[in-house]
Amino acid sequence: QKEVEQDPGPLSVPEGAIVSLNCTYSNSAFQYFMWYRQYSRKGPELLMYTYSSGNKEDGRFTAQVDKSSKYISLFIRDSQPSDSATYLCAMRGAAGNNRKLIWGLGTSLAVNP
Amino acid sequence: DTGVSQDPRHKITKRGQNVTFRCDPISEHNRLYWYRQTLGQGPEFLTYFQNEAQLEKSRLLSDRFSAERPKGSFSTLEIQRTEQGDSAMYLCASSLGVDGVNTEAFFGQGTRLTVV
Numbered sequence: 001q002k003e004v005e006q007d008p009g010p011l012s013v014p015e016g017a018i019v020s021l022n023c024t025y026s027n028s029a030f031q032y033f034m035w036y037r038q039y040s041r042k043g044p045e046l047l048m049y050t051y052s053s054g055n056k057e058d059g060r061f062t063a064q065v066d067k068s069s070k071y072i073s074l075f076i077r078d079s080q081p082s083d084s085a086t087y088l089c090a091m092r093g094a095a096g097n098n099r100k101l102i103w104g105l106g107t108s109l110a111v112n113p
Numbered sequence: 114d115t116g117v118s119q120d121p122r123h124k125i126t127k128r129g130q131n132v133t134f135r136c137d138p139i140s141e142h143n144r145l146y147w148y149r150q151t152l153g154q155g156p157e158f159l160t161y162f163q164n165e166a167q168l169e170k171s172r173l174l175s176d177r178f179s180a181e182r183p184k185g186s187f188s189t190l191e192i193q194r195t196e197q198g199d200s201a202m203y204l205c206a207s208s209l210g211v212d213g214v215n216t217e218a219f220f221g222q223g224t225r226l227t228v229v
Contacts, residue, residue: 008153034217043117043204043220044156088155100169101218103155 003027006089006104015113019076023089023104026070030091030102033065035074038086038106047087048074079111115139117221119205125227126195133191134224138207145188146218147180148204149173156204162188163210195228202226 006023013019021035031052036044048063050056050072056063062075072091076083086106118137126132138145143164148156159178161169164185174180177195182188192199202225206218 006155032217036220041202041223041225043119043202043223046217046219049217090155100158100161101156103157105153105155 003102004089004091004104007107008105010108010110012110012112013079015079015081015111017079017111019079019083019109019111021074021076021087021089021107021109023072023091024070025072025091025102027091027093027102028067028070029093031094032092033063033072034090034101035061035063036088036090038088040085044088081111081113084110117205117207117219119203119221119224121224122222123225123227125229128197128228129194131191131193132195132226133189134203134205134226135187135189136205136207136221137187138205139219140186142207142209142219143185144208144210144218145182146206146208147188147190148206150202150204150223151200159190192226195226197228200226200228 004025033050035048037047038044050063050065053065053067060077064073086108088106089104090101092101120135145162147159150156158171159174160180162182177193180190202223204223206220208218
């Protein structure tokens with residue numbers, strides 16, 4: 001079993017839809033959870049960064065972490081064609097343990113005008 | 114531009130040749146990472162520096178691969194005797210690690226290597 005599981009999609013939604021992306025993980029030591037957005041042929045761009053459980057909101061983006069279920073989500077409200085990209089979840093343990101980010105495969109999202 | 118900078122953006126090389134990539138991290142960041150990414154996959158960790166010290170290397174980093182960060186600022190990744198399987202996007206990231214706390218990593222645009 002991979003440490004981080006993420007459905008690669010592709011996911012196709014109409015403009016304005018609410019998008020739900022998620023990852024599951026198996027390592028209970030993970031405490032820092034990130035979502036990166038990657039456009040084609042570009043490097044990953046940090047979108048959301050969350051420590052431990054809870055919600056974090058930034059504009060149209062909301063990140064949720066449920067450590068009890070080992071499940072994280074990214075919601076995109078009022079999706080736009082410019083949101084079309086691959087969304088990667090990444091996570092790691094606390095400082096002093098695992099400094100390496102463990103990545104999901106990425107979910108490919110297409111928002112259609 | 115104060116982000117992570119990588120050079121070159123694209124590199125096409127013949128099998129068997131050596132290539133070298135450069136990464137300039139965000140200036141105050143003391144940690145620097147190299148990753149490799151192939152199509153449809155997430156980034157795979159290759160190696161990690163704290164200042165000039167290379168603290169960890171992945172098993173993926175064969176003896177044909179070497180990375181340096183001589184002055185704790187920019188870093189180079191060299192691949193010797195390239196093989197077609199080395200074709201990938203090579204990503205550099207940097208972060209600030211202070212007093213045992215590591216901030217989030219910021220990535221460069223990557224160097225896309227094609228071995229023909």
